[in-house]
Each structure stands twice: as C-alpha cells, then as structure tokens.
Amino acid sequence: MSNLDAVYSKLTIKTGAKLALVVLDGLGDIATASQGFLTPLEAAKTPNLDALVRSGCSQGRMTPVAPGITPGSGPGHLALFGYDPIEFEVGRGVIETLGLGIELKAGDVAARANFCTLDAAGLVTDRRAGRIATEVCERLCTLLASKIKKIGTTQVIIVPGKEHRFVVVFRGAGLEGPLTDTDPNREGLPIANASPVDPKSAGQKKVAKLVADFYKAALPLLKNEKPANGFLMRGIAHQPDIPTFEQRYQLKPAALAVYPMYKGLAQLVGMIKIEGPTSIAEQFERYVREYENYDFFFIHFKYTDKAGEDGNFDAKVKAIEEFDAALPILLARKPDVLAITGDHSTPCAAKGHSWHPQPVLLHSALSGSDKLDRFTETGANQGSLGVFEAKYLIRLMQANARMFDKFGA
Amino acid sequence: MSNLDAVYSKLTIKTGAKLALVVLDGLGDIATASQGFLTPLEAAKTPNLDALVRSGCSQGRMTPVAPGITPGSGPGHLALFGYDPIEFEVGRGVIETLGLGIELKAGDVAARANFCTLDAAGLVTDRRAGRIATEVCERLCTLLASKIKKIGTTQVIIVPGKEHRFVVVFRGAGLEGPLTDTDPNREGLPIANASPVDPKSAGQKKVAKLVADFYKAALPLLKNEKPANGFLMRGIAHQPDIPTFEQRYQLKPAALAVYPMYKGLAQLVGMIKIEGPTSIAEQFERYVREYENYDFFFIHFKYTDKAGEDGNFDAKVKAIEEFDAALPILLARKPDVLAITGDHSTPCAAKGHSWHPQPVLLHSALSGSDKLDRFTETGANQGSLGVFEAKYLIRLMQANARMFDKFGA
Numbered sequence: 001m002s003n004l005d006a007v008y009s010k011l012t013i014k015t016g017a018k019l020a021l022v023v024l025d026g027l028g029d030i031a032t033a034s035q036g037f038l039t040p041l042e043a044a045k046t047p048n049l050d051a052l053v054r055s056g057c058s059q060g061r062m063t064p065v066a067p068g069i070t071p072g073s074g075p076g077h078l079a080l081f082g083y084d085p086i087e088f089e090v091g092r093g094v095i096e097t098l099g100l101g102i103e104l105k106a107g108d109v110a111a112r113a114n115f116c117t118l119d120a121a122g123l124v125t126d127r128r129a130g131r132i133a134t135e136v137c138e139r140l141c142t143l144l145a146s147k148i149k150k151i152g153t154t155q156v157i158i159v160p161g162k163e164h165r166f167v168v169v170f171r172g173a174g175l176e177g178p179l180t181d182t183d184p185n186r187e188g189l190p191i192a193n194a195s196p197v198d199p200k201s202a203g204q205k206k207v208a209k210l211v212a213d214f215y216k217a218a219l220p221l222l223k224n225e226k227p228a229n230g231f232l233m234r235g236i237a238h239q240p241d242i243p244t245f246e247q248r249y250q251l252k253p254a255a256l257a258v259y260p261m262y263k264g265l266a267q268l269v270g271m272i273k274i275e276g277p278t279s280i281a282e283q284f285e286r287y288v289r290e291y292e293n294y295d296f297f298f299i300h301f302k303y304t305d306k307a308g309e310d311g312n313f314d315a316k317v318k319a320i321e322e323f324d325a326a327l328p329i330l331l332a333r334k335p336d337v338l339a340i341t342g343d344h345s346t347p348c349a350a351k352g353h354s355w356h357p358q359p360v361l362l363h364s365a366l367s368g369s370d371k372l373d374r375f376t377e378t379g380a381n382q383g384s385l386g387v388f389e390a391k392y393l394i395r396l397m398q399a400n401a402r403m404f405d406k407f408g409a
Numbered sequence: 410m411s412n413l414d415a416v417y418s419k420l421t422i423k424t425g426a427k428l429a430l431v432v433l434d435g436l437g438d439i440a441t442a443s444q445g446f447l448t449p450l451e452a453a454k455t456p457n458l459d460a461l462v463r464s465g466c467s468q469g470r471m472t473p474v475a476p477g478i479t480p481g482s483g484p485g486h487l488a489l490f491g492y493d494p495i496e497f498e499v500g501r502g503v504i505e506t507l508g509l510g511i512e513l514k515a516g517d518v519a520a521r522a523n524f525c526t527l528d529a530a531g532l533v534t535d536r537r538a539g540r541i542a543t544e545v546c547e548r549l550c551t552l553l554a555s556k557i558k559k560i561g562t563t564q565v566i567i568v569p570g571k572e573h574r575f576v577v578v579f580r581g582a583g584l585e586g587p588l589t590d591t592d593p594n595r596e597g598l599p600i601a602n603a604s605p606v607d608p609k610s611a612g613q614k615k616v617a618k619l620v621a622d623f624y625k626a627a628l629p630l631l632k633n634e635k636p637a638n639g640f641l642m643r644g645i646a647h648q649p650d651i652p653t654f655e656q657r658y659q660l661k662p663a664a665l666a667v668y669p670m671y672k673g674l675a676q677l678v679g680m681i682k683i684e685g686p687t688s689i690a691e692q693f694e695r696y697v698r699e700y701e702n703y704d705f706f707f708i709h710f711k712y713t714d715k716a717g718e719d720g721n722f723d724a725k726v727k728a729i730e731e732f733d734a735a736l737p738i739l740l741a742r743k744p745d746v747l748a749i750t751g752d753h754s755t756p757c758a759a760k761g762h763s764w765h766p767q768p769v770l771l772h773s774a775l776s777g778s779d780k781l782d783r784f785t786e787t788g789a790n791q792g793s794l795g796v797f798e799a800k801y802l803i804r805l806m807q808a809n810a811r812m813f814d815k816f817g818a
Contacts, residue, residue: 056441056442368756368765371446384766396764408483409505
C-alpha cells in the first residue's frame with residue numbers, strides 16, 4: 001500500500017452514504033472532420049443528462065493509466081475501482097477467464113490458450129490452427145476436459161472461447177504465476193516450455209511442471225486432429241491478491257453488469273454481483289430496488305465501447321441516447337454521489353480502445369457547478385476537476401460523500 | 410529530500426527578485442443553486458483584482474494535498490510554502506501550540522490536552538469535563554504551571570486554550586514524538602499510557618516517561634477540583650525537522666499574519682514574523698515599508714475562511730471586497746512575482762474546509778495572460794496553469810522570478 005493509500009485509509013469514515021459509478025464503456029471519443037468535429041457525446045440528444053449537468057456537476061477528464069497508455073478492460077476498471085493499474089496488474093489469463101464467466105478462486109492459475117497446427121517434427125506451422133470454427137473448439141475442449149480432470153491433486157478446468165481460443169485454469173494448493181508463454185510467437189519453432197518468471201518461486205515451479213504434464217496428457221489426445229493438433233498457452237498468471245473494495249473504502253459494493261468480463265473484474269475486488277438485468281433500464285431499476293442493501297453501485301454499460309470498436313459513430317450516439325433515456329430511473333432514487341464516465345476512450349476513428357482521457361462527471365450536494373450546459377469531452381476540458389488519474393475518482397467520490405476526516409489540524 | 414527537490418535546488422539562482430504570496434484563507438468555493446450558481450469570488454465586486462487580471466495573469470487551480478483530501482491549516486500552508494504535506498507531517502499538538510501563539514524550539518514536544526472528569530476509581534466519566542469555562546481552564550493551568558516547572562531537567566510549559574483545552578510543551582534534550590494518546594476515546598475507561606509509536610526510539614521512550622511523571626505530579630493537584638479533576642493528552646508530537654524556507658529557496662522570507670496559527674506555521678519553516686498590522690490594509694502598508702528587507706512575503710488574510718466556516722456567503726463576499734479595496738496599497742510597490750490564492754477551499758455550503766482545488770493567480774513580467782476578465786473558480790478552470798499540486802506554487806513563483814537555470818543543455 002502506498003503512503004497516500006495509507007493516508008486515505010486513516011482518514012476514512014463510514015457514513016452510510018450511497019455512491020453510484022455508472023461506466024459507459026469506452027465512452028470517450030475524439031472530434032474529427034468526418035463527423036463535423038462532433039463527438040458521439042456531442043452529437044447525441046441527451047436531455048436528461050443535460051438537465052443533470054445544469055443542476056450542478058463538476059467535470060473533468062481522466063487519464064486511465066498514464067499519458068499515452070491505452071488500457072484493456074482490466075486496467076481500465078481497476079483504475080476506476082481505485083487500484084493503481086500499474087501496481088495491481090492482472091494477468092491476461094485471468095482477464096480472459098473472467099471474460100468467459102468463469103469464477104476464479106484465490107490461488108487459481110489461469111492461462112489463455114489457443115489451438116495451433118504442428119507438423120510431424122512438432123514445429124508450429126499455424127499459430128491459430130486456421131482459426132477453426134467455435135464449434136470445433138468446443139468439441140476439442142470437451143474432449144480434453146473429459147480426459148484430463150486432474151493432474152496429481154490439482155484440478156484442471158478447460159473452457160472454450162471463440163474460434164481457436166480457450167482457457168485453462170489450474171486449481172490447487174501452492175500454485176503461483178506468472179510463467180513465460182509456451183507460444184514461440186512465430187511459426188517454424190516448437191512449443192516452448194512455460195518457465196517461472198521468478199526462478200526462486202516454488203509455486204511457479206510447480207505450475208511449470210503442471211503445464212508440462214498437461215501437455216504430456218493433452219497432445220496425444222489431439223494427435224489425429226486436423227488442423228488443431230496442438231495448442232499454445234499465454235499469459236499464465238494467478239488471481240492476484242487484491243485488498244477488497246470493502247476493506248479499502250469502507251463501502252459495501254455491488255456490481256450491476258451484463259457482460260461476464262465486467263462481472264469478473266468486479267468480483268476480483270470483492271464486489272457482489274447482482275444477476276438478472278440485461279438492459280441499462282433494467283440495471284437502473286434493480287439499483288433502485290437494491291438501494292438499501294449496498295453503499296456502492298458499479299453499473300456497467302457495454303454498448304458505447306462496442307460501437308466504438310466497430311467504428312460505428314451512429315451506433316455510439318444511439319447507445320448514449322439509450323443510456324440517457326434510462327437515466328431518470330436512476331435519478332428517481334438519486335445516490336448521494338453519482339459519477340458518470342468511461343473506463344477509457346474508444347474513438348470511432350480508432351476502432352479500438354485509446355489513451356485519450358475519458359470525460360467524467362460528478363454530481364453531489366458538494367460537487368458545485370462548472371456552469372456547463374452539457375457533458376461532453378470539450379466541456380469537460382473546462383471542468384474544475386481538470387485532467388487527473390482515473391484511480392483518484394473513487395477518492396473524489398468518497399470526498400463528495402464526506403467520507404474523509406480533515407488531514408492535519 | 411526528493412529527487413525533484415534536489416533538481417530545483419541545483420537550478421536555483423539568487424536574483425534579488427521580490428516575491429509576494431497573498432493567502433486568502435479558505436478562498437475557494439463552489440457554485441450552488443441557492444446562490445444563483447455564483448461563488449463568493451464571482452459575486453464580489455473586485456475592480457482592483459479585475460484590473461490586475463486584465464493587465465496579464467496566469468490562472469489555475471491547486472489540489473492542496475491529493476485528490477479528495479481536505480487539509481487542515483497546517484498541511485494547507487506547508488504545501489503553499491512548497492513542502493510536501495504528506496512527507497512533512499506536523500503533529501496536532503504542534504499545530505495547536507502554534508495556534509496559541511507559543512513559539513516552539515527545535516526538539517520541543519507538544520501535546521494538546523483537555524481537562525476531563527474522573528470517578529473515584531480513576532475512570533473517565535466526561536472526556537471534556539462538561540466543557541468548563543475558559544476562566545476555569547486558565548485558573549487550573551496557572552495552578553499546574555506554578556507547581557510543575559520542570560520534570561528532571563526537562564522544562565514543562567502549560568498554556569490554556571478555550572474552554573477545557575490546553576497545551577503542554579516539554580522542552581529539553583533528546584525528546585522525540587509521536588506518542589499514542591492518553592485519551593481512551595470513550596468514557597468508562599481509565600486514562601491510557603502514552604506509548605512510543607516507534608518502540609525503538611529512545612527519545613519517544615523518554616517522552617513516555619515524562620508524560621507518566623507529569624500525570625503523577627499533576628493529578629494530585631487537581632484531586633479536589635470538580636468537574637475537572639483529570640486531563641487527557643492527544644497528538645503528542647515533536648517540532649518536525651524541516652529545512653528552512655531560506656535554505657530551500659534562496660529567499661529571505663517574512664510573514665505578515667495576524668492570527669497566531671499562521672505566524673506559527675511561518676515560523677516553523679523559518680520565516681521572520683513581522684508583528685504589528687491587524688488589517689489587510691495595514692499588512693500591505695507594512696509590506697511596502699519592508700520591501701527592501703526581505704525577498705519573499707507571506708501575507709495571510711483570515712476572514713474569507715472564517716466566513717466560509719460560518720456558511721456566511723455575504724460575509725465571504727465582503728471579506729473578498731475588503732481585500733480588493735486594500736490591494737492597490739500592495740500594487741503601488743508591485744513585487745516581481747505576485748501570487749494570490751487560498752490554502753484550501755472553505756465552501757459556504759460545506760461550512761468547513763474542503764478538498765476542492767483552490768483558484769490561484771500569478772502575475773509577473775512573464776506570467777503571460779490567460780485572457781480572462783476576472784479571478785474566479787470557473788475562470789481559473791480555463792487558466793494556463795491547469796490543476797496542479799499546491800506544493801509546486803512556490804516553484805512557479807521562482808520560475809516567474811527567473812530564479813531557475815535551464816535544466817540540461
């Protein structure tokens with residue numbers, strides 16, 4: 001824990017205040033000539049959001065990780081949850097597994113894997129096995145899972161993903177990551193050994209042996225498959241030891257997310273998953289019903305990011321408008337502190353995540369007003385919050401909830 | 410000393426420039442609906458400040474400590490003086506003592522104390538002794554001070570505060586803080602022992618023994634008092650070892666403050682206190698007279714904070730206007746670099762200090778202009794200084810005074 005985290009911890013008071021963090025995934029965008037220099041937030045009709053802004057909000061922009069760094073969903077959300085994404089790194093195997101809806105337990109080691117093609121000499125000739133169909137992947141995973149349930153006393157969990165992708169989870173005592181990839185990263189080489197990153201770690205050595213044994217058991221089962229007669233493992237990592245959200249902030253947290261990845265990330269920090277809702281309107285309705293049961297609500301909306309990834313400007317505008325239409329449901333039972341933001345930007349022009357600071361809005365009895373009419377990237381540039389690191393958002397929310405004692409006399 | 414401090418130090422050149430830092434305590438505020446979305450700075454008529462802004466100023470906002478952290482006056486001012494308030498923490502006993510106008514010497518250990526009521530078994534029945542009148546507190550402190558002048562070779566200084574509050578200062582060789590409180594924090598428990606926070610510190614152990622001996626000597630003197638037959642000690646800390654302002658910045662500093670707390674904080678970093686003035690106009694007049702004698706002037710104005718603490722919007726506006734009316738006195742002998750800011754915000758709506766970044770204005774031959782018409786929170790949001798940590802203000806002032814060599818070739 002950093003010095004500053006220790007200071008925040010010491011100052012924290014439990015107040016019973018209700019905090020809600022609404023994450024419009026990939027919300028931030030950039031203004032380009034091709035869209036008349038409007039961002040989706042600027043082009044969208046958002047009467048409810050506009051009214052909220054005019055009632056008094058502070059705005060700003062958040063650097064998700066560090067200047068110029070484009071985060072994946074993992075670091076993006078960890079930062080929103082107040083964890084320094086550089087300090088608390090979550091392995092790709094873990095993120096991939098969470099994305100498939102697999103619940104990880106403390107100590108689990110997870111790897112993302114993909115089927116590949118091997119020649120007679122055991123050299124990799126296609127690192128993605130010609131991107132086999134998802135159904136083939138599912139059949140092969142079922143085959144492996146039916147034959148390899150355990151290695152020694154360690155449980156092995158194999159779950160198919162899309163196309164050639166799957167994940168492998170080792171569950172047992174004394175396991176630790178990270179290990180190097182078995183992916184040789186180019187064709188013409190054999191499958192590499194997974195080696196401990198820290199040669200002194202007994203847990204990593206144990207996993208290295210498990211991976212080798214797993215290959216020994218699995219490769220013969222795939223021998224006659226074509227083209228997927230081998231597989232590569234990457235991002236072999238353990239579920240990190242993260243102090244829970246409740247410990248850190250003295251807030252009982254709930255997650256209202258539709259996609260497994262975000263449920264998983266919330267669960268990683270100990271949030272309680274509320275299952276059921278499938279639309280933002282349903283998520284807000286459920287928030288209202290659960291209002292008394294939790295102190296902190298993480299509400300995740302995926303479709304802004306999806307549209308950005310597709311480079312579909314109109315779809316992003318529509319997603320924002322869908323959120324805006326549902327907003328009054330949440331505002332009918334206004335939390336003491338409401339934050340609306342993204343986990344990063346996903347500019348339509350970039351067709352992917354980016355490093356551009358995402359806009360953020362804070363509304364509380366003490367948020368004051370930046371006298372802006374709308375919530376947009378350009379407006380947020382003029383907000384009182386300035387440009388700050390996303391990991392501080394939760395601290396500003398706590399401050400707005402008057403959850404901090406004065407520092408010093 | 411941090412790496413960056415070492416860089417600043419190395420680059421510093423003595424130029425003979427005159428720098429003035431005017432602190433309107435608790436200046437920052439928030440715009441709320443109940444005041445027509447105006448802050449006191451926006452509502453105030455400030456023709457002189459407006460003219461200064463239009464003549465060329467850079468503006469911005471400063472985070473006093475870290476996002477969301479509300480500072481007391483100690484950390485707020487340490488940051489303005491360029492000392493990282495997390496690194497240079499000043500104990501509450503020290504701040505309280507400074508607030509009573511007691512001069513502390515290096516090595517002094519100070520505690521804030523308050524009279525309490527004990528039952529026959531020595532259990533605390535009222536932690537504040539029914540908030541006895543200040544006169545009673547003064548009489549009891551005089552009694553204790555007349556009987557307990559020394560413990561061994563250590564001098565004991567006892568000074569009454571308001572109501573049940575007083576401070577105890579131990580002055581002697583080899584003393585060190587911090588120690589745990591003797592306040593059990595709730596009724597029904599006996600007075601606790603003051604224990605070293607670092608069990609290996611000989612200086613802390615020595616103070617623990619002093620505190621125990623002080624109780625042995627003092628409690629019998631209070632035995633027949635009612636209700637104040639005991640006392641509790643908190644925030645037992647030593648005068649921190651702070652490099653002096655002059656060492657750090659190559660500037661000979663003077664403090665023009667009216668309230669003891671701010672004189673004390675200035676003295677803590679080695680500023681010379683200029684006594685006499687009781688109004689901001691008198692402070693500015695004295696600044697003009699002392700212009701040649703110092704390089705740096707810290708000029709402290711309390712009434713903006715007082716009004717904010719009282720939630721009195723009109724009084725805060727009036728305080729700002731009082732400052733503005735006096736401003737021409739200072740401007741008649743313009744320093745090379747002038748900064749006007751607060752040590753933190755004290756929003757009327759919060760009736761207390763807050764974490765909201767305070768606005769800051771810099772005026773020098775090289776400050777440039779942000780093309781703003783006034784000095785306000787909303788305007789400062791658009792300033793060229795952005796939102797930055799308050800501890801850097803002095804560095805910006807030095808830069809504007811051309812006190813830094815180029816870094817690298």
